[in-house]
Amino acid sequence: MLDIREGVSSFSILVKLHFLPNSKRDRWLNVLLDQSEVYFPQILESQVHWQRLQAGGLREGDGGPEWGLEHIRASEPIKSFFFSPRERVASFPEKLEPGETGRRILFGVKNCDLLPLKVHEQMFLQGDFKDTFYEARLRNTLFIAADCPEPADTCFCNLVGRRPFAEAEADIVLTVLEDGYLLEPLSDEGEESVRTGGDAIQPATEFQAAKRAEKRRAADSKLAKINPKPWADGLAQRIWDRSGEDGFWGKHAASCVECFGCLMTCPTCYCFLLYDKARAEGMDRSKVWDACYMAAYARVGGGANPRSEFLKRFVNRFQCKFTHFKNAHGFYACSGCGRCYRACMGKIDIRDVLGEV
Amino acid sequence: MANPYQPIEAQILKTIDETPTIRTFVLKPEQDVPFLAGQFVELTVPGHGEAPFTPSSSHFERETIEVTIMKVGRATTALFGLKAGDSVGIRGPYGQRYPLESFEGKDIYLVGGGVGLAPLRSLFLSLVHEIDKYRRVFLRYGARTPEEIVYKYLIPQWEKLKKVDIDLSVDVGDKSWVRKVGVVTCLMDDIPCDETSSIAVVCGPPVMMKFVTFKLVDAGFKPENIYLSMETNMSCGLGQCGHCRLGPYFTCKDGPVLTWEQIKDIPEPFV
Ligand SMILES: Cc1cc2nc3c(=O)[nH]c(=O)nc-3n(C[C@H](O)[C@H](O)[C@H](O)COP(=O)(O)OP(=O)(O)OC[C@H]3O[C@@H](n4cnc5c(N)ncnc54)[C@H](O)[C@@H]3O)c2cc1C
């Protein structure tokens, strides 16, 4: 391991960097596969999707899966690993408790998929009542983040104050170099996991560390070109203050067809519904993803609905993510991943709304 | 660590028909559900869904929990099909209790409409249980018709309690009705307590809550002394699912009772 002082002259931070040469990659992956289920970003028809890595399927190129470590985030948000779209969480009259969960490694998570974990931590784990199903899976997962050297034009993590690579929140952060991978452990479990690589993983050199810094700088400047203009200060308050301006919101919502794709694909959205299904005797209760754009979302018993008009639901989404969550927890419930824009049939770019409000 | 979505079983010991569409269910949960006035529970009607209700019994009563429920939709209709001996599921208690310690020594002015008297009854009974701690308790209650008044059989007993003052109105009277006729705000034309220090607590249908709140503010009640029972849509009751959002609040976690001070800047808080 090499301790490297990284940064400009005014301040420097100590980083511990390791190097895994390409030729030894599979040795380490096999060790990981022995201990855990490993999931990796696979390129399928030019999109990235999470796939389970099979022990026999390590070979790249001919017949093997094409890895997308340097691509932007996968199409699916990683929340599905902990907070499934539909999961049985209770039953009656007999009682249900969370089952055992196996250990998992998510190999190649992007920084914009780490922020949602902080959002869900606030919603599911920090209150008086914990989502024990979520917690069991989260605590049994190792996160290996991967830098984004090529941000896409849908990416705007820089606008929410983040960078195209992880600096915390993961267990290990990985940078792809030509001849191998740089690994920086960010947690004790990360260190431990790197150690399991044995002599396949060596200390990194100054040159390799400099290479990483250079790649990261280039990625930062690409993002700065894609999104040159930061949001003006006071975004949270402006959204709240303008909530009644139907003209402004209506203009942006005009092409929405209410497919809810934006919310279903959003990594930070946490809404769910407890849905009971009758059995011959008793019931099963599922926790299913829900979306605040749905008309019945806020409807109360007897039929009254505070957000019966779509425009109110449209504004509510912005207030939830950018006003209330920010005021309560100090950061936006948006990671800048751009999935909502990608999913939108009406081509609504959330950046247009936020840049103009 | 307990599963927060899992209800426990509660047996229906007895049902009391209050009105043609409102019924009180006396429940015996398999374990204590230690609610305090202001908090609510989630009731599961097995196979028909779950819904939030505020108990209507005193929080000093620990053996059983009473809930008074109006039949409005899917879960409540199914619940009305159950009878003594049947089981329901219960989770809770959830939400915040009334800060009763800050009510001590003061006049407390309760205003209820329709089935909204149910949650207020829990507070009322808990207050009269320790009536010496409070100055006086006023209850103003309005229903649509005399038939639709809940707890008809209890109100005469309550009126005899010391330091308690009750007045009732109905929107439409009948031959036997000798008290006021009009919406509940007609009972509020002269409020017999010191508005600047007294506590008001309101529960009822949204329009009623709105007009009662305005009337209380006009009368001089301080916004932080007006407690409003906010019945938004709820699913989890735990502060996780997002459904109950009301401006910056999750009513299941921060409420369900919020003060006018907390919600007065939210556009259209009563729907
Ligand atoms: C804190 C609180 C305390 C309350 N206390 C009382 C009380 O003491 N007494 C009283 O009478 N009422 C009380 N209510 C109101 C009561 O909760 C509603 O009347 C009840 O939820 C109506 O349920 P329902 O299924 O019969 O009505 P519906 O109109 O059928 O359903 C109500 C809502 O539940 C959801 N829903 C229903 N079915 C499903 C389904 N299959 N899948 C998904 N969602 C569904 C929908 O969003 C629907 O809008 C209280 C409400 C709150 C929030």
Ligand code: SF4
């Ligand atoms: S938004 Fe940022 S972190 Fe996410 S994929 Fe794009 S560049 Fe990477």
Ligand code: SF4
């Ligand atoms: S709101 Fe859009 S950009 Fe922000 S986290 Fe959700 S999907 Fe990504």
Ligand code: FES
């Ligand atoms: S009801 Fe789920 S957050 Fe309040």
